[in-house]
Amino acid sequence: MSLVRRASWEKRHRDAAPGPPEPCLLELLPVIPPGLALDIAAGTGRNAIALARAGFRVVAADYSVAAMRTVGRLAALEHLPIFPLITDLEESFPFRHAVFDLVVNISYLDRRLVPQLKRALRIGGVLLFDTFTIAQLPLGHPHDPKFMLQHDELRAILADMEMLHYREGLTTYASGRQAWRATALARRIA
Ligand SMILES: C[S@@+](CC[C@H](N)C(=O)[O-])C[C@H]1O[C@@H](n2cnc3c(N)ncnc32)[C@H](O)[C@@H]1O
Numbered sequence: 001m002s003l004v005r006r007a008s009w010e011k012r013h014r015d016a017a018p019g020p021p022e023p024c025l026l027e028l029l030p031v032i033p034p035g036l037a038l039d040i041a042a043g044t045g046r047n048a049i050a051l052a053r054a055g056f057r058v059v060a061a062d063y064s065v066a067a068m069r070t071v072g073r074l075a076a077l078e079h080l081p082i083f084p085l086i087t088d089l090e091e092s093f094p095f096r097h098a099v100f101d102l103v104v105n106i107s108y109l110d111r112r113l114v115p116q117l118k119r120a121l122r123i124g125g126v127l128l129f130d131t132f133t134i135a136q137l138p139l140g141h142p143h144d145p146k147f148m149l150q151h152d153e154l155r156a157i158l159a160d161m162e163m164l165h166y167r168e169g170l171t172t173y174a175s176g177r178q179a180w181r182a183t184a185l186a187r188r189i190a
């Protein structure tokens with residue numbers, strides 16, 4: 001675990017409010033039946049809040065204390081069933097096998113975690129995975145290519161699942177900002 005990186009996230013999350021949910025989440029929510037969701041590396045909860053408003057119970061996990069405090073405060077304000085959990089996902093993955101109906105991994109890439117994300121899903125549960133691709137590199141954020149998916153990498157990583165939706169391309173946000181990303185919605189079948 002990099003203490004410098006963690007401290008930098010802590011600083012970024014202090015006093016930050018969640019922005020709008022990732023567009024792919026809003027697009028795909030109508031085809032995902034509500035249930036128990038796990039939002040990993042949830043940040044200040046923009047996606048967890050959208051899920052809870054749509055009827056999910058959500059465990060939001062992140063190692064930032066500030067981010068998890070914000071999630072807890074916002075959930076309490078709206079009486080949303082979101083359960084913040086402070087955990088370093090590089091050190092431990094404190095979730096039981098086959099319990100979640102949905103696992104969400106947005107704007108976070110730790111390839112070693114993928115088998116655990118799959119195992120956390122019940123059979124028939126779905127994984128929504130969306131993050132930057134290597135096409136994003138010239139645009140400058142993120143800076144480190146290790147946090148970007150190679151072309152078709154996400155499809156390969158999830159080859160043992162039933163792919164319900166797959167897209168690689170340019171996402172345009174309401175702000176006008178654009179980003180190269182890959183999105184997959186995949187069902188656990190075994
Ligand atoms: C780019 S943000 C994405 C946040 C959220 N998924 C979203 O889409 O808004 C990445 C998040 O990963 C968290 N993070 C980074 N490394 C982590 C780790 N080892 N364990 C838990 N959380 C981590 C950071 O604190 C940050 O909130």
